[in-house]
Amino acid sequence: MSITANWSYPTAIRFGAGRISEIADACAAAGIKKPLLITDRGLADMAITTKTLDLLEAAGLGRAIFADVDPNPNEKNAEAGVKAFREGGHDGVVAFGGGSGLDLGKLVAFYAGQTRPLWDFEDIGDWWTRADADAIAPIVAVPTTAGTGSEVGRASVITNSVTAEKKIIFHPKFLPSVVICDPELTVGMPKFITAGTGLDAFAHCVEAFCSPHYHPMSQGIALEGMRLVKEYLPRAYADGTDIEARANMMSAAAMGATAFQKGLGAIHALSHPIGAIYHTHHGTTNAVCMPTVLQFNKPAIADRMAMAANYLGIKGGFDGFCSYVDDLNASLGIPKTLGGLGVENPDIDRIVSGALIDPSTGGNPVEMTAKNTKELLLKIV
Ligand SMILES: NC(=O)c1ccc[n+]([C@@H]2O[C@H](COP(=O)([O-])OP(=O)(O)OC[C@H]3O[C@@H](n4cnc5c(N)ncnc54)[C@H](O)[C@@H]3O)[C@@H](O)[C@H]2O)c1
Ligand SMILES: [Fe+2]
Numbered sequence: 001m002s003i004t005a006n007w008s009y010p011t012a013i014r015f016g017a018g019r020i021s022e023i024a025d026a027c028a029a030a031g032i033k034k035p036l037l038i039t040d041r042g043l044a045d046m047a048i049t050t051k052t053l054d055l056l057e058a059a060g061l062g063r064a065i066f067a068d069v070d071p072n073p074n075e076k077n078a079e080a081g082v083k084a085f086r087e088g089g090h091d092g093v094v095a096f097g098g099g100s101g102l103d104l105g106k107l108v109a110f111y112a113g114q115t116r117p118l119w120d121f122e123d124i125g126d127w128w129t130r131a132d133a134d135a136i137a138p139i140v141a142v143p144t145t146a147g148t149g150s151e152v153g154r155a156s157v158i159t160n161s162v163t164a165e166k167k168i169i170f171h172p173k174f175l176p177s178v179v180i181c182d183p184e185l186t187v188g189m190p191k192f193i194t195a196g197t198g199l200d201a202f203a204h205c206v207e208a209f210c211s212p213h214y215h216p217m218s219q220g221i222a223l224e225g226m227r228l229v230k231e232y233l234p235r236a237y238a239d240g241t242d243i244e245a246r247a248n249m250m251s252a253a254a255m256g257a258t259a260f261q262k263g264l265g266a267i268h269a270l271s272h273p274i275g276a277i278y279h280t281h282h283g284t285t286n287a288v289c290m291p292t293v294l295q296f297n298k299p300a301i302a303d304r305m306a307m308a309a310n311y312l313g314i315k316g317g318f319d320g321f322c323s324y325v326d327d328l329n330a331s332l333g334i335p336k337t338l339g340g341l342g343v344e345n346p347d348i349d350r351i352v353s354g355a356l357i358d359p360s361t362g363g364n365p366v367e368m369t370a371k372n373t374k375e376l377l378l379k380i381v
Contacts, residue, residue: 003214009258011152015181015250017243020142022180023052023094024059030138030177032092035061036085038105039096040069048144048185052096064088066108069097072275072282073104074161075118081108085137092138095176098197099148099282102141103156106174109137110156123155123170123359134173141176144185146236146249147197147283149204149257151179159276166272168359181254183246191237192284195332198233198249200283202226202328203267203290204256209308210301211263211363218262223311225255230312230328237332263363266293266355270377273354278343287334288341292379294322296372300365338381346381348374 012029014022027035035056043049044067053063066084069077085093085108095105111118113135120127141151150156154174159166189197205225208218228248235245270293271285294305298318306317314320329336338346352373355361361368 011175011179012177013152013179013181013254017182017184017247019180020048020052020182020185021055023055023140023142024061026140026178026180027056027061027092027094030092030140032138032140033061034088034090035064035092035094035140036088036090036108037065037094037096038069038081038108039065039067039101040071040073040098040104041067042071043067043097043101043144046188048188049096052094052142056094064090069100069104071100072159072166072279073100074159076161077104078107078111078118078158082112085112090137092140095139095141096144098143098145098193099150099157102143102148102150103158106139106141106150106176107156107158107169109139110169110171110174112137118158118169119160119167121169121171123168128171136171136173139176141179142185143181143250143253145189145193145197146186146246146253147200149201149253149255151176151181152254153257157272164277165354166276166358181250183243183250186246186250187240189240191240192333193281194237194240195233195334196281196284196287197253198229198236198283199287199290199329199332199334201249201253201256202229202233203283203286204260204264205229205252206290207265207267207360207363208256208259208262210297210304210365211265212365213263213363215262218259221255222259223308225252225259226308227312228252228255234331264360265364266296266361266368266373266376268360269355269358269364269368270351272358272360273351274338274343274346276354277350278346280341280343284334284341287329287332288336288338289380291322291325291329292376294325296376297364297366348377348381351377
């Protein structure tokens with residue numbers, strides 16, 4: 001193994017219940033005088049959103065909002081957002097929401113300064129290495145779910161609505177300048193979103209932990225992120241108003257995304273095309289895939305997951321860890337198959353070819369081929 005790597009952890013995070021009250025100060029810290037709050041349609045009229053707009057307005061920053069954003073946002077949402085940003089003369093973005101609002105908000109801040117087609121900035125391309133792609137408006141990120149960790153990430157996951165592929169738009173300067181992690185904002189999440197987003201954070205930790213790349217800092221963060229999910233996700237699910245549990249899940253989410261600088265794997269490689277084609281919830285789709293992917297990867301990860309099981313206080317090594325995941329999924333109402341998510345007769349070949357070109361594939365500890373990925377997928381339909 002070669003010991004060379006690029007690590008990047010510079011985000012300023014204001015963490016704690018009630019800290020959304022600092023939104024205007026966070027904008028000032030980021031150098032934003034005329035923010036555009038970007039969120040998804042579902043959040044547009046919720047009290048947490050209007051309260052945030054009230055705080056911005058009271059500080060003389062206006063109350064501009066763009067919420068024409070789908071779950072699993074796409075390039076049309078991005079183009080409309082850039083238009084709103086330019087026409088409103090905005091100088092920065094408050095990216096507000098779950099992964100959908102955060103990703104689209106970050107993307108608008110980036111894409112508003114670009115002239116090249118969006119897809120040139122894919123993770124697997126290299127346009128973002130050019131200096132002329134550096135024009136990024138400042139971003140204040142405010143997560144309202146506890147799962148994706150997009151608030152500390154350098155990427156946006158955007159669906160190409162023409163090809164129904166999820167693409168990862170990446171730029172090393174894509175990190176928000178300031179993040180407000182206020183667990184009170186997550187209290188209103190419906191149970192199935194609490195479960196699905198929490199299990200997304202768990203999948204980030206597990207896949208990062210199993211990825212073969214060299215990143216010992218990520219290993220430690222992933223392990224402790226798993227422990228927080230184990231301790232606090234059942235509590236947050238049982239009682240959405242449990243602020244201690246909600247806060248620890250916000251930490252776990254940020255830790256998962258911090259950890260996956262190391263890499264992801266087959267769970268995300270499968271979940272991305274499934275979500276893009278069938279519009280399933282991302283974290284819930286990951287959760288359905290996880291038990292089967294763990295078995296698929298067993299030859300490469302058994303020892304490592306035994307170490308994780310030990311740290312988490314789970315008996316029985318690798319097998320014990322897998323039983324724990326099965327029980328956790330069952331207790332959170334996660335179905336065992338894609339059929340349980342409403343995906344009947346999925347297009348297997350299309351999902352497999354989408355998985356094989358997904359950037360997450362390269363981080364999986366067992367090489368994914370057309371043959372073994374199809375066999376894997378057939379076990380979860
Ligand atoms: N950028 C990244 O690194 C990264 C990582 C993982 C996933 N993602 C992407 O993030 C998206 C998924 O994000 P998500 O799982 O957070 O879901 P989401 O943002 O799509 O939100 C899911 C639903 O929950 C609602 N919601 C959000 N916060 C709420 C709250 N506090 N109270 C009530 N309802 C609330 C939303 O309106 C929406 O209807 C996908 O597009 C996925 O591909 C990005
Ligand atoms: Fe994810």
